Amino acid sequence: MSAAAAVSQSRQWDRLMTLVRLGAIPGDGVNRPCLSPLDREARRLVIAWAQEIGAEVSIDEAANLFLRRAGTDPDAAPVLTGSHMDSQPEGGRFDGIYGVIAGLEAITALHDAGITTRRPIEVVAWTNEEGGRFAPGCMGSMAWAGHTPITAWADVRDPAGITFGAALDEHLAAEADLPRRPLGYRPHAYLEAHIEQGPVLEAADIEIGVVTGIQGSRWFSVTITGASAHAGTAPVGTRQDPVQDMLRAITALNELTADPTDTLRFTVGRIDVLPNTSNTVASQVRFSIDIRHPDGAILRAKGDAIASTIAAALKTCRAEVKEHFNAMPVGFAAEVVETVAAAAAACGHSALRLPSGAFHDAQFVVPLAPTGMLFVPSRAGISHNPAEYTSPEQLAAGTRVLAESLARLAS
Amino acid sequence: MSAAAAVSQSRQWDRLMTLVRLGAIPGDGVNRPCLSPLDREARRLVIAWAQEIGAEVSIDEAANLFLRRAGTDPDAAPVLTGSHMDSQPEGGRFDGIYGVIAGLEAITALHDAGITTRRPIEVVAWTNEEGGRFAPGCMGSMAWAGHTPITAWADVRDPAGITFGAALDEHLAAEADLPRRPLGYRPHAYLEAHIEQGPVLEAADIEIGVVTGIQGSRWFSVTITGASAHAGTAPVGTRQDPVQDMLRAITALNELTADPTDTLRFTVGRIDVLPNTSNTVASQVRFSIDIRHPDGAILRAKGDAIASTIAAALKTCRAEVKEHFNAMPVGFAAEVVETVAAAAAACGHSALRLPSGAFHDAQFVVPLAPTGMLFVPSRAGISHNPAEYTSPEQLAAGTRVLAESLARLAS
Numbered sequence: 001m002s003a004a005a006a007v008s009q010s011r012q013w014d015r016l017m018t019l020v021r022l023g024a025i026p027g028d029g030v031n032r033p034c035l036s037p038l039d040r041e042a043r044r045l046v047i048a049w050a051q052e053i054g055a056e057v058s059i060d061e062a063a064n065l066f067l068r069r070a071g072t073d074p075d076a077a078p079v080l081t082g083s084h085m086d087s088q089p090e091g092g093r094f095d096g097i098y099g100v101i102a103g104l105e106a107i108t109a110l111h112d113a114g115i116t117t118r119r120p121i122e123v124v125a126w127t128n129e130e131g132g133r134f135a136p137g138c139m140g141s142m143a144w145a146g147h148t149p150i151t152a153w154a155d156v157r158d159p160a161g162i163t164f165g166a167a168l169d170e171h172l173a174a175e176a177d178l179p180r181r182p183l184g185y186r187p188h189a190y191l192e193a194h195i196e197q198g199p200v201l202e203a204a205d206i207e208i209g210v211v212t213g214i215q216g217s218r219w220f221s222v223t224i225t226g227a228s229a230h231a232g233t234a235p236v237g238t239r240q241d242p243v244q245d246m247l248r249a250i251t252a253l254n255e256l257t258a259d260p261t262d263t264l265r266f267t268v269g270r271i272d273v274l275p276n277t278s279n280t281v282a283s284q285v286r287f288s289i290d291i292r293h294p295d296g297a298i299l300r301a302k303g304d305a306i307a308s309t310i311a312a313a314l315k316t317c318r319a320e321v322k323e324h325f326n327a328m329p330v331g332f333a334a335e336v337v338e339t340v341a342a343a344a345a346a347c348g349h350s351a352l353r354l355p356s357g358a359f360h361d362a363q364f365v366v367p368l369a370p371t372g373m374l375f376v377p378s379r380a381g382i383s384h385n386p387a388e389y390t391s392p393e394q395l396a397a398g399t400r401v402l403a404e405s406l407a408r409l410a411s
Numbered sequence: 412m413s414a415a416a417a418v419s420q421s422r423q424w425d426r427l428m429t430l431v432r433l434g435a436i437p438g439d440g441v442n443r444p445c446l447s448p449l450d451r452e453a454r455r456l457v458i459a460w461a462q463e464i465g466a467e468v469s470i471d472e473a474a475n476l477f478l479r480r481a482g483t484d485p486d487a488a489p490v491l492t493g494s495h496m497d498s499q500p501e502g503g504r505f506d507g508i509y510g511v512i513a514g515l516e517a518i519t520a521l522h523d524a525g526i527t528t529r530r531p532i533e534v535v536a537w538t539n540e541e542g543g544r545f546a547p548g549c550m551g552s553m554a555w556a557g558h559t560p561i562t563a564w565a566d567v568r569d570p571a572g573i574t575f576g577a578a579l580d581e582h583l584a585a586e587a588d589l590p591r592r593p594l595g596y597r598p599h600a601y602l603e604a605h606i607e608q609g610p611v612l613e614a615a616d617i618e619i620g621v622v623t624g625i626q627g628s629r630w631f632s633v634t635i636t637g638a639s640a641h642a643g644t645a646p647v648g649t650r651q652d653p654v655q656d657m658l659r660a661i662t663a664l665n666e667l668t669a670d671p672t673d674t675l676r677f678t679v680g681r682i683d684v685l686p687n688t689s690n691t692v693a694s695q696v697r698f699s700i701d702i703r704h705p706d707g708a709i710l711r712a713k714g715d716a717i718a719s720t721i722a723a724a725l726k727t728c729r730a731e732v733k734e735h736f737n738a739m740p741v742g743f744a745a746e747v748v749e750t751v752a753a754a755a756a757a758c759g760h761s762a763l764r765l766p767s768g769a770f771h772d773a774q775f776v777v778p779l780a781p782t783g784m785l786f787v788p789s790r791a792g793i794s795h796n797p798a799e800y801t802s803p804e805q806l807a808a809g810t811r812v813l814a815e816s817l818a819r820l821a822s
Contacts, residue, residue, distance in 0.1 A: 089686040090639060090694060132688045159687075198644035217643065219689055228501055230794040231678035231701045232628065233609035233768035236670070238792075243679050247661055254655075259647070267642035268654050270689045271682050271696075275500035276570070277543045278630055278681045278699030280795040283501060285682075288689030290642045357644035383641040384691040 003403035004347050006109035009396035015101050016395070019045065019085075020093045029386025030093055033133040033158070034086035035063065035167040040174055042085055042097075043125065047178075050104060050123070053111040058181040062143040062150045063171050065125040066181060069107040071117045071410060078120040079410040080187035080369070081106065081402065083194055084129030084140070084361060091130070092388020094195045098376070098395060100125045102193040106403035117410035119188055126361040127168075134164040135288075136219055136325035141361035144183050145368055189336055189409045190365040192373045193402045195390050197358045199381025207397045208344045208351040209375030213332050215265075215294035217359045218303040219325035221286060222249065222310060226317040228275065228283035240316040242285040243273065250287070252313035256305055257291060264302065265292040265357070294355055296328045330363050336372030336409070343404035344374075349397050358383075374401055414814040415758050417520035420807035426512050427806070430456065430496075431504045440797025441504055444544035444569070445497035446474065446578040451585055453496055453508075454536065458589075461515060461534070464522040469592040473554040473561045474582050476536040477592060480518040482528045482821060489531040490821040491598035491780070492517065492813065494605055495540030495551070495772060502541070503799020505606045509787070509806060511536045513604040517814035528821035530599055537772040538579075545575040546699075547630055547736035552772035555594050556779055600747055600820045601776040603784045604813045606801050608769045610792025618808045619755045619762040620786030624743050626676075626705035628770045629714040630736035632697060633660065633721060637728040639686065639694035651727040653696040654684065661698070663724035667716055668702060675713065676703040676768070705766055707740045738774050747783030747820070754815035755785075760808050769794070785812055 022042045023032035032038045043065055047057050050067040058066045065085075068078070083099025103123035110117065126144070131137030134156045143150035154165030196202075201209050226240035250268055257266035270288040289306060293299040307321040337353070344351035356373065365371045376398035379389040433453045434443030443449045454476055458468050461478035469477045476496075479489065494510020514534035521528065537555070542548030545567045554561035565576030607613075612620050637651035661679055668677035681699040700717060704710040718732040748764070755762035767784065776782045787809035790800040 088691055089688055090691075130688075131690060132686075135689055137690065196644075197641045215643065221689075228499075228796045230608045230769055230796075231680060232626065232676055232703050232770060233607075233792065233794060234676070235673045236676060237673045241678075243661075243682065244665075247658055250654075250658055251662075262646045262648045265643055265645070265647060267652075267690070267692055269642060269684070269691050269693055270687045271654065271684045272687075273680070273682045275543075276681045276683075277500055277541075278546055278632075279542060279548065279678070279701050280499055280501070280680050281678055282680055283796070290690050292643050358641055359643060381644065383644065385639045385694070 001113040003106065003109045003113055003115055003407045004400035006113035007105055007396055007400045007403055009392050012101055012105045012396060012399060013392040015049065016093065016097065019097055023087065025090065025386060027386035028093060030087045030091050031089050032087045034128040035171040039086060040171065046100065046104065046125065053108050055107065058179040059175055060144065060181050060183045062140045062183060063127040063168060064140045064144055067104065067123040069110065069121045071120040073118045076119040077186060077188040078122045079406055080122050080124060080190045081192065081406055082124035082126065083192050084126045086128055086130050086132065088130050088132045088384045090386060092383060092385055094388055094390050095197065095383055096129055098195055099193045102399040102402050105399045106406050109403045110407065115407065117407060119410040121406055121410050129361055133158045138359065138361055138364055141364040145364040146184055147364050187369045190362060190369045190371045191336055191340065191402065191405055191409065192360060192362045193398050194360060194373060194375055195383065196375040196378045197383035198378060200354050201352065201375060201377035202379060202381065204352055206352040207349040207394065208401050210337055210340045210344065210351050210353045211332060211356050211373035211375055212337060212353050214330050214356040214359055214363050215292050216296055216299040216329040217290065217292045217325065217327045218299060218323060220289040220306055220321055220323050222289060223320045224249065224285045224317045226283060229281040231279040231281055234281060239281050241281050242317045243282050245314045245317040246285045246287060248313040248315060249310045249319065252309050253289065253306065256309045257302060263293060294329050299329065327359050327363050330366045332372045333370030336370050339405050339408050340372055340374050340401060343408060344401045347400045347404055349401055374398060412524045414517065414520045414524050414526055414818045415811035417524035418516055418807055418811045418814055420803050423512055423516045423806060423810060424803040426460065427504065427508065430508055434498065436501065436797060438797035439504060441498045441502050442500050443498045445539040446582040450497060451582065457511060457515065457536065464519050466518065469590040470586055471555065471592050471594045473551045473594060474538040474579060475551045475555055478515065478534040480521065480532045482531040484529045487530040488597060488599040489533045490817055491533050491535060491601045492603065492817055493535035493537065494603050495537045497539055497541050497543065499541050499543045499795045501797060503794060503796055505799055505801050506608065506794055507540055509606055510604045513810040513813050516810045517817050520814045521818065526818065528818060530821040532817055532821050540772055544569045549770065549772055549775055552775040556775040557595055558775050598780045601773060601780045601782045602747055602813065602816055602820065603771060603773045604809050605771060605784060605786055606794065607786040607789045608794035609789065611765050612763065612786060612788035613790060613792065615763055617763040618760040618805065619812050621748055621751045621755065621762050621764045622743060622767050622784035622786055623748060623764050625741050625767040625770055625774050626703050627707055627710040627740035628701065628703045628736065628738045629710060629734060631700040631717055631732055631734050633700060634731045635660065635696045635728045637694060640692040642690040642692055645692060650692050652692050653728045654693050656725045656728040657696045657698060659724040659726060660721045660730065663720050664717065667720045668713060674704060705740050710740065738770050741774050741777045743783040744781030747781050750816050750819050751783055751785050751812065754819060755812045758811045758815055760812055785809060
């Protein structure tokens with residue numbers, strides 16, 4: 001019996017639906033912030049399932065969680081797979097968590113099929129990929145890979161004012177019973193399964209996306225400072241209104257980022273106004289910029305023009321622009337890409353090579369190991385939304401290809 | 412000795428500076444939300460000061476606070492004066508609270524001068540004039556005047572999610588020791604002292620503003636609903652992004668409300684984005700509209716055009732527009748206006764007749780009694796801002812004119 005044949009569609013689906021209950025929100029969505037009590041409950045479930053097949057559990061100082069299935073050669077570099085377990089504040093049921101549960105299902109299938117691999121296989125759940133509670137995202141994988149020390153974000157605050165440092169300390173204390181491992185190592189290969197979060201696979205009626213690389217992302221925060229004034233007495237012509245200057249700034253950024261091919265992604269998803277009361281001209285506005293492109297040169301040029309574009313657009317206020325996330329585009333390793341393509345063929349699943357529009361933890365593993373990803377379809381391309389959906393059959397197909405790929409990479 | 416001569420500049424200033432400590436924020440500002448513990452502390456101070464001169468204290472079911480100095484004729488309708496004690500979230504030291512402390516200083520001066528009036532004089536502190544914690548403002552005076560029942564706002568929530576109904580219940584329980592009076596009555600006259608919150612008096616180097624009326628205000632809340640999507644995968648051309656449609660809506664409203672005379676005031680002071688995370692296209696945006704004009708016909712026409720202007724501006728989302736405050740312009744009673752003008756002349760203070768750009772509780776007393784207001788200058792016209800300033804001398808001049816006016820109206 002092959003690992004792929006031992007993958008259980010129902011076990012995987014049941015586990016996903018069990019996890020959905022932790023942080024369920026209306027419309028089949030999930031709100032499970034990283035380092036929250038809900039996150040810890042979900043991790044305990046995953047740990048218990050991993051222990052059922054004798055996997056060894058450990059965490060590192062960034063709270064990344066590892067589930068290790070031993071190989072026959074204890075000195076061989078492990079094959080690493082996994083994703084993240086945190087969700088967007090109004091997220092779906094599959095983003096991230098699928099990659100962790102698929103990794104667990106893959107090693108469970110190997111266990112059930114009685115297959116031993118030469119190399120160990122480790123399943124990882126990276127901390128804070130979404131950046132929904134603490135920005136930016138991918139803190140766990142960035143810290144693990146040596147891209148940025150975890151202490152760099154200690155003072156980042158969530159909307160309730162709690163710092164990332166305090167939340168991480170609380171979390172590590174709650175998991176003090178788990179063995180601790182150091183950050184980082186060089187795996188033999190890294191392969192992450194994920195939902196596509198885009199419309200391409202569904203539109204082409206294809207079961208497996210063989211991911212060739214990830215477009216680059218840059219995140220900025222913009223603070224526009226004006227002067228609060230009375231909405232009834234201050235003539236409009238005398239105001240320094242940061243809301244109105246934000247309008248001018250975003251309008252200018254829309255022009256800067258306009259792309260006839262609709263490849264560049266420009267998003268203002270967060271706006272915070274001070275004091276945010278209806279009869280006072282605001283004193284300050286903060287907003288986020290998320291800009292992405294698969295071409296590093298374009299991403300660099302457009303991103304570098306943001307501050308000057310905003311400065312030129314303002315009429316009465318002053319602006320401060322800070323970049324706080326910068327992930328240049330990456331291409332995945334041919335050996336992992338080809339392994340996934342071959343595994344899909346071996347499993348009899350249709351496959352298509354495509355780049356990733358979303359960033360993923362995989363991006364930060366690239367410097368350490370041959371890296372790749374595989375996608376399963378997202379209904380209507382919807383993600384970061386309660387309506388996110390991939391069928392049990394589609395999820396199982398992805399996990400079969402993952403299990404087959406891991407077996408090959410670990411042999 | 413006249414009441415005006417008995418007004419103590421230092422006592423009034425010291426009381427204001429004592430109150431400033433309750434909710435002090437950087438830059439000499441104040442954040443003292445209505446119905447908060449700080450608000451209650453401030454009220455207890457004012458009550459204690461009123462009791463020093465034997466004033467009778469009572470509250471009504473809207474938590475409006477009354478301090479009554481008896482007249483010689485117990486059956487005569489009282490003369491009413493006062494203002495509010497709540498502040499904007501980033502407010503100044505004089506907005507509202509000056510009118511309460513000036514009223515208290517006026518009856519204290521009458522007391523000190525040994526003057527008895529035929530009519531009682533009552534000093535009122537109206538609940539929630541600012542609308543900073545619970546929108547709209549002027550709830551206390553609206554409820555008192557029979558404009559709107561206080562229960563109408565029971566479900567309005569503050570930014571922390573607490574309802575106005577719950578906050579009011581908690582407040583009334585904390586003041587259960589104070590005698591309760593019914594809502595509303597017909598005073599002989601109402602006169603409110605306030606800082607100008609505009610630049611006119613300072614620019615003209617005038618001590619007293621004799622207020623002739625108040626411009627009209629209309630408040631709306633706009634909800635734009637789109638569809639959340641992944642910032643990295645959703646092509647810009649496929650999005651229903653409510654942030655982008657809000658830009659279009661406000662741009663169109665700027666055109667609708669453009670006024671070459673700079674008389675119309677249009678403000679978007681509050682914006683709330685859902686889910687408000689940087690890497691997700693928003694699902695919903697809510698923003699406030701505050702529009703004001705001294706001409707009722709213009710205010711009616713522009714306000715009535717808001718919903719259709721927004722609907723026409725949207726490209727991909729849908730909008731819901733709700734009006735939740737509508738105060739048409741009012742003119743003040745000649746007898747009160749002339750009394751203030753005559754009192755200013757009697758006190759030797761320069762005076763100028765002018766309309767009010769801000770709305771005030773006085774607006775809602777107009778249907779019940781001859782009503783007026785007097786203004787003292789605001790430095791640089793600044794208000795709703797920690798930099799709000801009126802000098803001790805200017806405040807005392809206003810209170811002398813108030814005391815003289817009240818003595819005349821109550822005789």
